Amino acid sequence: MTVRVRIAPSPTGNLHIGTARTAVFNYLFARHHDGKFILRIEDTDLERSRPEYTDNILDGLRWLGLNWDEGPFFQSQRLHLYKEAVQKLVDQGLAYRCYTTSEELDALREGQKARGEAPRYDNRHRHLTPEQRAEFEAQGRSSVIRFQIADSREIVWNDLVRGKMSWRGSDLGGDMVIARAASDGTGQPLYNFVVVVDDIDMQISHVIRGEDHIANTAKQILLYEAFGAKIPEFAHTPLILNQEGRKLSKRDGVTSICDFQNMGFTAEGLVNYMTLLGWSPADSTQEIFNLESAAKDFGFERVNKAGAKFDWDKLDWLNSQYLHSMPVDKLTDLLIPYWEKTGFAFTGGRERPWLEQLVGLIAASLTRLVDAVEMTKVFFTEGVELTEEGSQQLQQAGVKTVLQAIITALESQPELSADIAQDIIKQVVKSEKVKKGLVMRSLRAALTGDVHGPDLIQSWLLLNQIGLDKSRLNQAISNN
Secondary structure (H helix, E strand, O other): OOOEEEEOOOOOOOOEHHHHHHHHHHHHHHHHOOOEEEEEEOOOOOOOOOHHHHHHHHHHHHHHOOOOOEEEEEHHHOHHHHHHHHHHHHHOOOEEEEOOOHHHHHHHHHHHHHOOOOOOOOOOOOOOOHHHHHHHHHOOOOOEEEEOOOOOOEEEEEEOOOEEEEEEHHHOOOOEEEEOOOOOOOOOEOHHHHHHHHHHHOOOOEEEEEHHHHHHHHHHHHHHHHOOOOOOEEEEEOOEEOOOOOEOOHHHOOOEHHHHHHOOOOHHHHHHHHHOOOEOOOOOOOOOOOHHHHHHHOOHHHEOOOOEEOOHHHHHHHHHHHHHHOOHHHHHHHHHHHHHHHOOOOOOOOOHHHHHHHHHHHHHHOOOOOHHHHHHHHHOOOOOOOOHHHHHHHOOOOHHHHHHHHHHHHHOOOOOOHHHHHHHHHHHHHHHOOOHHHHHHHHHHHHHOOOOOOOHHHHHHHHHHOOOHHHHHHHHHHHO
């Protein structure tokens, strides 16, 4: 059997991390079995679907490296298939036209609520005679199409994550609407119906999705049987939860993949983290892996049933591991858009070679890409903003003399190198008879505005290359 799986997002919003995690699991399972990963856009909700959301979904999957083998297929372009399938079930007597009005349904639900019963349709129009149908149509009533569900039926399947699952037909809310009302009697087909038609047509072998679809699965199995089709295997993955144990939602802040991208997470780090949201590798000590290495080990026997809590600290740590090991040229490519968005200009010596030196200076301190903006702004501005500690350092006795000695030493050097910078510091320590720490802290405060930061010598060299070191030293002397 060829493994064929699909991810089927709805373009009614941006690509959500829950959908993306489901896509990751589908992708890993397909690659593990040398199967096919199919993309289907479920855009039958014409009122809420937007082309910009479709673009966001496609861009997000590509950014994550989840390249599909077939598709994207759009349900809005397949309506004729669904209507033919609806009519087939009607012709076979497995589905029927229901003329119950919204007012009648409201009254039914109110009565059930008053009696403490679960809401369900009472199947009142399942066995209408031709005369009764004609009378309803003469009244101008429109009809939905309902699929018959026997209350006595037990639906059983072996879930790849949860084991044996069992539902009774009586728990599914009565006969299921599979198409909305329309003047021609066969309106817009609904989700539980079209997903089965598509999965049959696309020969989907495994349906991998969130546990919130379990009730849908029971209904869909009945539809597979009605069409005489092979029923795929199902795997219902755990939901992603917030720290309070509730389903992660927009109320928790960032949930869409583009938001994570804007916050400075790498595709590799985010995919690595999503893979661990509900799944664990055979080697429990392994935490860093890419899609290819994860696919070799992926299986549902190690997917948890319990919900997976989202851990920002773990995501940050994983992301930092990728940033710290990334080649400087690639990391520079990733950082440039963040600098550009901030308005930093790449002029006055701040060209590519200089940028790569700057990236090499800060790479080991990055957790997210966006961190580079704050870390490096001192290299893109003419002056510096003094922190409280930086200001206090520059006001200490003897600092002006030390800074002036550094300027004098600089003027005797045609160019600055790491060795020359170290020699200047030693020379000033000796000539001014001060401790090295005073010279280093004062020099850093004058150059960057703070007494903390990345390697001082490399920072000095970078500022020297763009002609800012002497002006900042002079400014520090004149201001204090």
